[in-house]
């Protein structure tokens with residue numbers, strides 16, 4: 001018996017080594033000659049912003065750079081970007097970087113078009129009624145999945161909230177997946193972002209809202225991570241492995257947009273902002289306990305995950321029982337560490353973390369209903 005579901009994506013995906021250059025022709029052919037390039041200081045320091053800017057300019061595009069983007073993008077970042085877009089008279093936006101610049105770019109276009117602050121979108125005072133100028137997403141890390149989604153997660157200091165906003169026109173017009181832009185990524189970041197990609201596919205796969213469409217997408221994403229993450233971590237110049245992870249990230253993003261996430265991300269969010277720890281690292285650290293916690297409700301799927309990561313057992317109970325330990329061993333091999341206590345997570349903060357995790361709508365999608373005891377169990381088993 002199949003449950004009802006829907007599948008939607010309006011984004012055109014373009015994949016291939018060196019294909020970021022095609023942004024120039026795509027913009028020119030639509031007469032979009034003035035581009036606000038939203039990126040961050042890290043991408044500038046890595047030389048990638050200049051590389052992309054160079055080929056845009058060679059192709060006759062006028063580019064204005066906007067780099068005021070925090071790793072957790074804020075309402076202020078979006079508003080400053082919207083002002084820059086208007087002042088420059090941009091006819092298109094490029095989001096270049098990891099999830100933060102891409103998420104920021106999506107809402108900059110909308111805020112400028114609707115002539116308001118992103119704060120108004122956060123409070124619901126304004127909805128994103130008018131689609132902004134077209135945007136192109138060019139990811140330079142493989143993990144966040146921001147390149148696949150219309151939603152952006154923003155921090156609003158005025159209300160203390162961190163949540164997702166979306167509306168017409170917030171989805172990228174084109175997402176260009178170019179693995180050549182990833183070859184210089186350090187191995188630790190490759191590992192952390194790769195585990196984030198895996199966590200999106202995994203939680204969408206195990207979640208209540210999983211569908212045959214999202215399962216197909218999630219399974220392919222997880223298999224690509226299983227087959228290529230270690231290679232990319234130990235040899236960043238391996239373009240085949242970089243390609244696989246670039247695709248896995250986009251697939252993880254599609255899977256989570258369609259079918260949501262669960263307890264891993266609900267717990268990872270507060271741990272991330274209490275200790276300022278990298279989101280991908282937290283996804284890696286919380287994944288073994290998440291697999292163990294959910295196992296009884298999704299035994300067959302957990303067994304599939306275990307086998308994909310190397311467990312050799314035809315018996316679902318046996319295979320699923322080894323899933324958490326298998327991912328923990330992977331974490332050790334790729335330098336993710338396996339224990340949150342080593343990253344500074346303290347017992348005294350547990351109740352605060354659990355309280356915040358319980359506010360997450362993601363818990364409704366977890367295969368085992370998310371309770372305070374459950375969140376605490378996942379956290380404590382990851383210490």
Ligand SMILES: [Fe+2]
Pocket residue numbers: 144196199200265279283
């Ligand atoms: Fe994530």
